[in-house]
Amino acid sequence: MYNDIPKHIFRFITLILLQVYVLNNFLFLNIINPYVYIYFILLLPFNIPNFLSTILGFSIGIAIDYFTGSLAINAIATTFLGFLRPFILKLFAPFDGYEPNTKPTIEYYGLSWWLSYSSLATFIHHTILFFSETFNFHNIFFTFGKIILSSFFTILLMTLFQYLFNKTKSQ
């Protein structure tokens, strides 16, 4: 598991650059802004300690915030997601638990597992993110529209990543 560390660091950097320079500059239909950098948190190994996933969640959030000058709204959302991730994993665990030497990907646990895991995580993250961005409950329907549509695109892109980047590894 530990020889995967360079891979996680690489993913951390690539996702930040992708988010800051590509995705934040595209806005579909004026309201959809996918935040795929949470892919890093979702793909952390099963066996890392809980406190580490909280800290890593905070790290990627605050990194994005420094790049985009967005105070710490991404950090609020990702810290929460990092903290919650072990519980979400537990919620969707297979009958006999997660096997050692596996990764939280479609390759090992199938598409439906991945979709339920990533959807719940994305929705929680986006809800906190968009509400800490507006910091009020006016326009609540507009905000919810943003959350749902953006979540949809985030999940779509992350699932696409799974098929694009994990096929080659398994061969």
Next chain:
Amino acid sequence: MRTIINFILKQHNIIIFLALEIYAIIITITYSDYHHNISYSIINEFIGNIHNAYYSLYKYVNTVDENKKLANQNAELLTELLNFKDNNSFATDSNIEKIYKAIPANVVYLNVHQRTNYIIINKGYNDSIEPDMGVISSEGVVGVVKDVSANFSTIIPIINVNAHISAKIKKNNHFGTTTWDGKNYRIVQLCNIPYHVKVRIGDTVVTSGFSTIFPEGIMIGKIINYNYSEGNDFYYIEIQLSTDFNSLNNVYVIKNSLKNEYKKIENKIKDVQ
């Protein structure tokens, strides 16, 4: 004592989580103070350099477009210069042209899709840029400088929910303040225009010149929509911005040489009150 240590060891996950979360919330609510601590300046330089590298790449790819834009801008400036020379025979006050100085800069990072958008430019205090200077482009108003490090500055653009720029309707000189609702980056709102003022779609809105940040008469945009609700003394006015933030590249930071003098006078008034 031992029970406390045991408690901390047992609950370290929740304690770390709460600490980080509270830190992030405090930064967000108090709006900022990480901009002013020492580490920020170092991190800002580092991130500015990454933005700059990306910008060089982007510029390399988009040279043709940029050249066209610059050529147009040159042509406009030339026209203005010719007009100015023409009118100059009447001008007697030679001080006017020296009050404002434009410092050219390039945008190395910008975002238009957040509610608190930021722009980073590649000039800092080494080029005598200071906080609270106005920033414009060839198309119109851009924003106000917030933080400055050695080679980079952060700008709060007019399309940031916390930005308020003093503006007036050009044809009748009634003034108000711009605000942004965070929805569409091409449209801002103009507040405090009383109902008795005659407003028409297509009217030009410019800066009022009431502060030392912007000179008077810099283009903001055109009115595209207005309405008036019962029981409200002011119009709700929407302005289509003349600056297209999505393709913003060359900007000018405006240095006002009379700013200190103005500030002194202002402080004197405050002292009297």
